[in-house]
Amino acid sequence: MGKRYYCDYCDKSFADNATNRKNHLMGVYHQKQKKAHYDSFVKRDPAKILAESSKLPLCHNFRTTGECHFGVNCRWSHVTDQVREELENEIRNKREASIKQRQEEEKVPTLEEWLDKRAKRLKTEDDVKSGIPEPSDEAAVYQLPVYSLPPSLANIPNLPPSLLPPLPDAYKYLPLEEWG
The missing domain is CATH 3.30.160 (Double Stranded RNA Binding Domain)
Structure with a gap:
């Protein structure tokens, strides 16, 4: 053999x-x-499972004994009334969640929210036009870096200006520009 x-x-x-x-x-x-x-x-989509099982009658073996020796190859449905209700509830919950999410995405702001947003936008535009930014919440985003001299250059006298770090207040009052 x-x-x-x-x-x-x-x-x-x-x-x-x-x-x-x-x-x-x-x-x-x-x-x-x-x-x-x-x-x-x-995990299959509950809507597809429900659509496929609704076309077929319940398997006789599965209905009487609770099992079917054909398994997934059985040509009849193995979805009981209880499972069908669970699938319908799951479909309903998914639909409600998607409607709720869509409503949140399309939420229209209240008048107060719109006015606050507009006031902030106008204030930042005025600050940029004047060239002197006022400290605000957005100022925290534009923190200027603090430069220091590397230790290897600290002992060298008369360094050229291109190697010296800028003073901390050198860029403080320059207007912020948008690039690109």
Whole structure:
């Protein structure tokens, strides 16, 4: 007796040679079993499950015993009334959540919110035009860096101005410009 090939997806074994293995792997039953195996790890959309199960009547074996020896290959539905209600509730909750999210995205600001936002925008435009920024919440975003001389250059006398760090107040009153 030669080597035998066992397929975990199909729960079958057969003589292991190139032709038999190729025929099995390309077969419809193997492809269906393989798809069912990988689909068991993916959460399916409840709307699709409900649509597929509503087309088919409930499996007689599943209805009477609670199990079906055909499993995922059964041509009848295995969705009970209780599971159907759970799927409908899940679909309803998803729909309500998406409507709520859409309403939050399309939320119209109140008059007070709009006026506050406008006042802040006008204040920052006036500050930029005058060239002297006032300390505000946005000033914290534009903190100027503090430069220092590297220790290797500290002992060298008469450094050229291009190597000296700028004074802390050198850029304080320059207008902020937008680039690009």
